Structure formats: C-alpha cells, structure tokens
Amino acid sequence: MNYISIKNNQTISLSDIPESNYEWFYDMNLDLVLGHTERHCVNYFGYKVGNNVKLICCIADDSTHEILVSTCLVHKAHALESFCTQLLCFEKFEREIHENFGINFIDHPWLKPVRYAFNRDDMSQTMDNYPFYSIDSEELHEVGVGPIHAGIIEPGHFRFICNGEQILHLEIQLGYQHRGIEQLFIEKKKLLQRATLAEDIAGDTVIGHSTTFAHVWESLCGFEASRDIEFARTLALELERMAVHVSDLSGACTDIAYQLGSSVFGRLRTPIINFLQEWCGNRLGKGCIRPGHNQYPFTPALADRLRQVLDIFEPEYNEMAGKLFKLSSALSRFERTGVVSNADAISIGAVGMTARMTNLNRDIRSSHPFSLYSELNHFPILKRHGDVYSRVQIRKKEIEQSLNYIRKLIAEVPAQPLQTDKLKTPRPNSFCLSLVEGWRGEICHCALTDEKGELMHYKIKDPSFHNWMALALSVRNNEISDFPICNKSFNLSYSGHDL
Amino acid sequence: MLDNIKIVYHQGKQFIPDVKTVTVPGIFRGRPIINTEKVDEKELSALCPTNAISIHPVSIDLGKCTFCGECSLRFPTKITFTKDYKLATNDPERLIIKEGEDKPVEVNLDLVRSEIHRILGRSLKLRQISAGGDNSCEMELNAANNVQFDMSRYGIDFVASPRHADGIVITGPITQNMAKAVQICYDATPEPKIIVLVGTDAISGGIFADSPALDRRFLEKHTVDLYVPGNPAHPLTIINGLLDLTRKLK
Ligand code: SF4
Numbered sequence: 106m107n108y109i110s111i112k113n114n115q116t117i118s119l120s121d122i123p124e125s126n127y128e129w130f131y132d133m134n135l136d137l138v139l140g141h142t143e144r145h146c147v148n149y150f151g152y153k154v155g156n157n158v159k160l161i162c163c164i165a166d167d168s169t170h171e172i173l174v175s176t177c178l179v180h181k182a183h184a185l186e187s188f189c190t191q192l193l194c195f196e197k198f199e200r201e202i203h204e205n206f207g208i209n210f211i212d213h214p215w216l217k218p219v220r221y222a223f224n225r226d227d228m229s230q231t232m233d234n235y236p237f238y239s240i241d242s243e244e245l246h247e248v249g250v251g252p253i254h255a256g257i258i259e260p261g262h263f264r265f266i267c268n269g270e271q272i273l274h275l276e277i278q279l280g281y282q283h284r285g286i287e288q289l290f291i292e293k294k295k296l297l298q299r300a301t302l303a304e305d306i307a308g309d310t311v312i313g314h315s316t317t318f319a320h321v322w323e324s325l326c327g328f329e330a331s332r333d334i335e336f337a338r339t340l341a342l343e344l345e346r347m348a349v350h351v352s353d354l355s356g357a358c359t360d361i362a363y364q365l366g367s368s369v370f371g372r373l374r375t376p377i378i379n380f381l382q383e384w385c386g387n388r389l390g391k392g393c394i395r396p397g398h399n400q401y402p403f404t405p406a407l408a409d410r411l412r413q414v415l416d417i418f419e420p421e422y423n424e425m426a427g428k429l430f431k432l433s434s435a436l437s438r439f440e441r442t443g444v445v446s447n448a449d450a451i452s453i454g455a456v457g458m459t460a461r462m463t464n465l466n467r468d469i470r471s472s473h474p475f476s477l478y479s480e481l482n483h484f485p486i487l488k489r490h491g492d493v494y495s496r497v498q499i500r501k502k503e504i505e506q507s508l509n510y511i512r513k514l515i516a517e518v519p520a521q522p523l524q525t526d527k528l529k530t531p532r533p534n535s536f537c538l539s540l541v542e543g544w545r546g547e548i549c550h551c552a553l554t555d556e557k558g559e560l561m562h563y564k565i566k567d568p569s570f571h572n573w574m575a576l577a578l579s580v581r582n583n584e585i586s587d588f589p590i591c592n593k594s595f596n597l598s599y600s601g602h603d604l
Numbered sequence: 605m606l607d608n609i610k611i612v613y614h615q616g617k618q619f620i621p622d623v624k625t626v627t628v629p630g631i632f633r634g635r636p637i638i639n640t641e642k643v644d645e646k647e648l649s650a651l652c653p654t655n656a657i658s659i660h661p662v663s664i665d666l667g668k669c670t671f672c673g674e675c676s677l678r679f680p681t682k683i684t685f686t687k688d689y690k691l692a693t694n695d696p697e698r699l700i701i702k703e704g705e706d707k708p709v710e711v712n713l714d715l716v717r718s719e720i721h722r723i724l725g726r727s728l729k730l731r732q733i734s735a736g737g738d739n740s741c742e743m744e745l746n747a748a749n750n751v752q753f754d755m756s757r758y759g760i761d762f763v764a765s766p767r768h769a770d771g772i773v774i775t776g777p778i779t780q781n782m783a784k785a786v787q788i789c790y791d792a793t794p795e796p797k798i799i800v801l802v803g804t805d806a807i808s809g810g811i812f813a814d815s816p817a818l819d820r821r822f823l824e825k826h827t828v829d830l831y832v833p834g835n836p837a838h839p840l841t842i843i844n845g846l847l848d849l850t851r852k853l854k
Contacts, residue, residue, distance in 0.1 A: 258742060260734055260785065281736075281782045281785070282734075282781075284736050284776075285812075286812075293653075295653060297651065297672065298653040300653075301653045305738045305810075305811055305812075306738065308737070308740025308742075308743065308836060309739045309740070352743075365611060368751050369611060369615060375752055379629050380630075382630045383631065386631040386633045387835075389743070392633075392672050420614075424611055425611060428608075600738045600739055
C-alpha cells in the first residue's frame with residue numbers, strides 16, 4: 106500500500122505522501138479504480154522538481170469518504186505507460202501532463218493539446234493546427250462551429266463529422282479562454298488577489314470555486330472556520346445551484362423553441378440573484394466568500410427577507426415547472442435525445458449531474474461532506490436514462506431540494522461569534538486537497554507549499570474537465586439540429602476548463 | 605391553453621418601466637465616493653487586488669476596480685460605494701473617481717463620433733465576443749435582454765453574425781488564444797462600427813492584467829467607444845451606457 110488516506114480539506118506534509126516508482130504507482134492506482142465505481146480520480150497532475158516531474162494522483166473513495174493520494178517522480182525524457190489502455194478516465198489528465206511537461210504516454214489514444222497553456226512544453230502546437238480527427242469519405246461532411254457562437258456564450262470550437270443530418274462524431278477544441286490562472290495563483294501574493302482569482306475561474310460558479318479556495322487556504326493555515334462562516338457558504342452554494350438550474354431550464358426551453366418557459370424561467374432567476382446582491386452586493390456572489398472570515402454575515406433580517414423571496418418564487422416556479430413537465434411537445438424533444446450510457450459515464454469519469462443522470466452516484470455533498478452538508482443529510486438525486494430529459498429532471502428535483510435545504514438552514518441562523526480567530530500563514534512543505542460539489546459537479550483544488558510556506562503549486566479542476574467528453578458522446582447519432590439542446594442540457598464551463 | 609393564460613396572468617408585468625431611474629435592491633456596489641479625510645494612504649492603496657487605487661490625491665480607477673468592496677470595508681469613512689449604476693463612459697479620464705468628488709460618470713459627448721448618433725441612434729445591433737471572459741459578464745449581457753431589463757425595446761439587440769452587426773462587445777481580458785478571432789470578427793463587421801468593452805477584465809485586464817497568457821494588442825490598434833465597468837457589469841450599467849452613447853444629444 107503506497108498511498109496515504111486523507112479526508113476532504115485535510116492538510117498533510119508533502120513528505121507524508123508515499124513515493125514509489127512509476128510501475129508501482131501505475132499498478133496501484135489502476136487496481137484502485139479498475140472495477141470500482143465507488144472510486145474515481147479527482148485529480149492527477151504534475152509539478153516540476155528540478156529536471157524531473159513529480160506526479161500526484163488523488164483517488165476519491167466514496168464508500169469510505171477518503172481520498173487516496175500517491176506520488177512518483179519521473180523524468181521528462183522517459184515515456185510512460187498510459188492508464189488509458191484500461192482506464193479511459195485518465196485520458197484528459199495525461200494529455201494535460203503531456204501538454205505541460207512534454208511527457209509521452211505510450212498507447213494513449215490521442216495525446217492532443219488540452220488548452221494551449223501559455224507555458225506549454227511544445228510551443229509549435231498552436232490553436233490553428235489542432236489535429237482534428239477526420240474520416241476520409243465521399244458520403245460524410247464536416248461542420249465547424251466556433252470559436253465564436255451565435256449567442257452570448259463563451260468560445261470553443263466544435264467540429265462535427267456528419268452523415269447527412271446525423272452526427273457521427275463530435276470533437277471539441279478548447280483553450281480559447283486560457284488566462285493562466287494557476288500560474289497567477291503563485292505569482293499574486295496577496296490573499297485578496299487569490300480570492301479574486303478563485304471567483305474569476307468561472308463566473309457562473311463563483312461560490313463553488315471561491316468556497317473551494319477558502320477551504321484549501323484555511324486548512325493550510327490550520328484555521329477552524331466557525332459555524333456562521335460554513336453556514337454562509339452552504340447557503341450561498343445552494344442559492345447558486347438554484348439560480349443556475351432555473352436559468353438552465355430557461356435555456357432548455359429556448360432551445361426547443363418553447364417561448365413561455367424560456368421567458369418565465371429566465372426571469373425567475375432574477376429574484377434569487379438579486380437576493381445575493383442584497384446579501385453581499387453582487388448578483389453572482391463575487392465578494393461573498395473570503396478565507397478566514399465572514400465577509401457579509403447572514404443576519405436574521407436577511408433570513409426573513411429570503412423567506413419572503415422564496416414564498417413568492419416557489420408558487421411561480423411550481424406553476425411553470427408543472428406546465429413544462431406535462432407538455433408532451435416539450436417532453437418528446439427531451440426524451441431519448443443526447444443519451445449517455447451509464448457504462449460510458451463510468452468510463453470517462455463523469456462527475457456531478459452528468460454522472461447522476463446515468464444513475465452513477467457521484468455527489469461530494471454526500472460522499473465527502475464539507476461545510477454543513479453532513480447535517481443536511483443529503484441524498485443525491487439520480488436518474489437512469491442519461492438523456493436530455495434526465496438532465497432537465499435532475500435540475501427540477503435539485504431546485505426543489507435546494508429550496509428545502511435553504512428553508513431548513515435559515516430556520517436557524519447562527520450567531521456571530523464574539524471572538525474570531527485570525528488567519529495565520531500556511532504550513533510549509535504541505536499538501537492540501539479540497540472538494541466541493543458546485544452546481545455542475547465536483548470542484549477540486551490542490552495546493553502545495555514550499556519550505557517557506559509559500560504557494561508552490563496550485564491545481565484547479567472544474568467538473569467540466571471530465572464532462573466535456575460526455576457532451577461529445579451524447580450527440581452521436583443525433584440530428585445536428587439537436588446539438589443546441591444537448592449542449593445546453595450539460596451547460597459546461599469553458600473558462601473553468603481553460604483556466 | 606388556459607394554463608398558459610394563467611401563467612402569463614400570474615407573472616404580471618415584469619419589465620422595469622424606467623431603466624434610468626429604477627433603484628437596485630440591497631447593497632449594490634456602484635459608483636464610489638471618496639471623501640477628503642486623512643487616512644493611511646499607503647495601506648489603502650496596497651490592499652487593492654488590482655492596483656485600482658492611486659494616492660495623492662486618492663482616486664479609484666473604475667476600469668481596474670473589481671468592485672470587491674474591500675477598501676470600503678477597511679476604510680468605511682473614507683470610501684463608500686453608492687448604488688449609482690451609471691458607470692459607463694467613452695472617456696477613460698472619467699473612469700477615474702477622485703477624492704472629494706461626487707459627480708455622475710457620463711459619456712463625453714465631445715468624443716462621440718457624429719455618425720454614431722446619426723446612423724446607430726435608433727437601431728443598434730451588436731455582436732458579442734467573449735475573449736477570456738469568465739461567463740459573468742456574458743450572463744449579465746444575456747440578462748440585459750430578458751423580460752425584466754428588456755433592452756430590445758430600445759432597438760438594441762445582439763445578433764449572431766458580425767455581418768449583421770453595428771459593432772462588437774468584448775468581454776474578458778482578451779487571451780492570446782482568442783486574439784485572432786477577435787480581430788477576424790471585428791474585420792467582418794461593416795462600417796461604421798463601434799467597440800464596447802464590458803467588465804473590468806475587458807477594460808484593463810482586471811486581476812489578469814499582467815498575465816502572460818493575454819494579448820491585448822487589438823485594443824492598441826483601435827479606439828474604444830464605450831467602457832462599461834463592473835465585475836460583472838450590471839445590466840442597468842450596460843443599457844444606460846449604450847443608450848447614452850447612441851442617443852444623448854449635446
Ligand atoms: S473595491 Fe475596487 S478599489 Fe476597492 S479594493 Fe476592491 S478593487 Fe480595489
């Protein structure tokens with residue numbers, strides 16, 4: 106056994122992570138994941154140590170609520186055996202390691218660039234020469250879309266191979282949003298700068314990413330967050346989930362040309378995000394979550410106000426949702442469109458809603474609980490069909506669940522402690538991993554400190570990192586005109602992926 | 605059918621009748637006011653994550669400010685954020701809020717090209733480009749066209765093709781990987797055309813300002829017609845900015 110078991114948000118010494126040679130590291134991690142759906146890789150990355158690269162692999166075990174961390178030192182010039190021959194879910198991680206350090210993986214199916222990082226190993230790889238998969242055939246044609254799309258959304262390039270109207274294959278090229286965030290985390294020394302960066306990883310998951318960063322930082326500094334702090338985070342996470350889910354229902358209606366649903370769900374997001382503004386001064390919650398203190402304490406007066414907002418929201422939402430989920434013309438567009446099977450979800454390592462829609466139970470709120478989730482006794486909502494309908498249904502059910510949690514939470518607003526701890530400096534030579542279930546799925550941040558306690562490496566993983574592949578698989582054999590509804594029903598992050 | 609009518613009836617009137625005078629709920633951080641009280645200016649300017657605060661005299665550059673509110677939390681008597689959401693201007697000078705000043709941020713009409721008012725004053729079609737934007741400004745731009753803010757009532761819309769557009773709206777700090785697409789899209793837009801930068805990231809780079817992954821040369825080559833501050837910019841800031849740029853008379 107050459108790994109160490111840690112809990113979510115636990116800081117350990119770097120030297121406590123057992124190191125082995127690559128062969129051992131490979132066999133062990135393969136054994137851990139192969140045939141065990143309760144385990145999956147939440148992060149696998151490298152960092153430079155002199156001329157070598159140190160790999161760190163983190164496998165989350167949902168049954169024991171532990172994360173199994175192991176490490177190994179490799180040299181850039183030595184090609185490594187790829188996990189992908191047996192576990193495709195390592196595909197993206199290995200591509201990332203290859204892009205950043207030039208390490209080759211033997212028998213990897215496609216060692217293509219991930220995001221064209223500014224500090225990539227091979228600068229001759231550019232956005233313009235992405236090696237798209239292509240099929241030489243008289244019958245087939247290719248359709249290229251993006252990077253700029255028709256609506257107001259983030260950029261990415263989609264390359265379809267179609268047989269008439271039917272999609273045979275979709276490949277997604279990302280990287281347009283790459284801002285070098287992980288590097289900036291190291292270079293920007295002020296805590297507020299780092300908190301601001303965390304908020305800007307993905308502007309639709311402000312609370313998710315800033316909570317993850319706060320947890321990492323507090324754990325590194327040995328800070329115990331008081332109840333009011335964790336209360337605010339739990340509440341904000343559920344508000345964010347509700348707001349985005351409602352607007353996704355609106356998006357789904359737009360893409361099947363159901364105008365009433367599109368408008369009503371679209372406007373129902375407003376009271377929720379306006380409440381965030383009443384609470385913390387920003388509609389998307391920027392500025393709300395800070396490591397080490399409660400920036401905008403949640404008062405009983407705010408709780409009353411939120412109750413009012415929800416009392417108006419709920420019947421309006423229920424009326425519209427009731428209508429949509431009885432409307433046969435809408436349901437016939439949702440059902441059996443964009444299917445991903447349970448086996449495929451497991452194989453690509455899907456997380457969050459994308460996993461749950463295929464009956465794969467992955468939800469950090471119950472498997473590695475943080476903040477106040479252990480008290481909420483969360484049961485993930487699962488669907489079985491893996492189609493657009495399952496994804497839309499999960500949103501509906503999770504909105505209802507979030508409403509319920511929010512009402513429970515605000516029934517008892519914790520008081521502000523009279524005395525608060527001060528945030529100290531991070532522990533030197535340490536490693537910390539934090540997992541948070543954002544509305545999309547599992548967010549994972551890992552931090553490493555050097556001997557002075559300075560940040561030495563910061564690794565961010567948005568759930569979209571895994572789930573983009575699910576979108577690509579879902580559209581196979583669908584009409585190309587169904588692409589928008591498939592895409593919207595996943596609603597994945599470009600900036601969270603590109604960093 | 606009856607259900608539909610019921611839903612529409614229950615929704616009532618959702619639109620904001622006057623986007624110029626409506627007040628926003630809660631503790632919105634809009635235009636800051638800095639009074640002339642003496643404080644430790646070094647400490648004040650050092651706390652800002654994006655170096656938006658200059659000293660002697662103390663001033664805040666709205667093009668750099670992420671509206672995190674930290675300066676006003678730490679120096680509550682020195683800096684206060686008002687709920688004034690009208691922050692957009694075409695004049696970078698006017699983005700700088702100085703100590704002891706309390707005047708609205710407005711479009712500098714002397715700098716507005718005459719064809720903007722004449723040709724784009726009644727109908728404005730825009731092509732949005734996200735160039736490293738984190739999807740927050742993008743969501744607020746979408747919100748500007750929802751049933752509440754309803755920007756299209758003024759004839760301002762977002763279109764799918766630059767060929768149909770009268771200008772481009774850029775969000776995000778402009779990454780290297782998007783720089784070429786931004787240029788191509790701008791070139792494909794017919795004259796006369798405007799450039800609007802929405803959000804702190806687009807205006808100055810924001811927290812990403814010194815990231816090596818950006819390529820902001822596009823902005824050196826072209827004149828920007830409107831800066832819309834915010835992180836993200838509020839829909840009301842966006843709508844008022846566009847209206848002032850294209851409709852206001854001298
Ligand atoms: S509110 Fe603006 S000026 Fe004040 S600290 Fe934050 S970024 Fe700086």
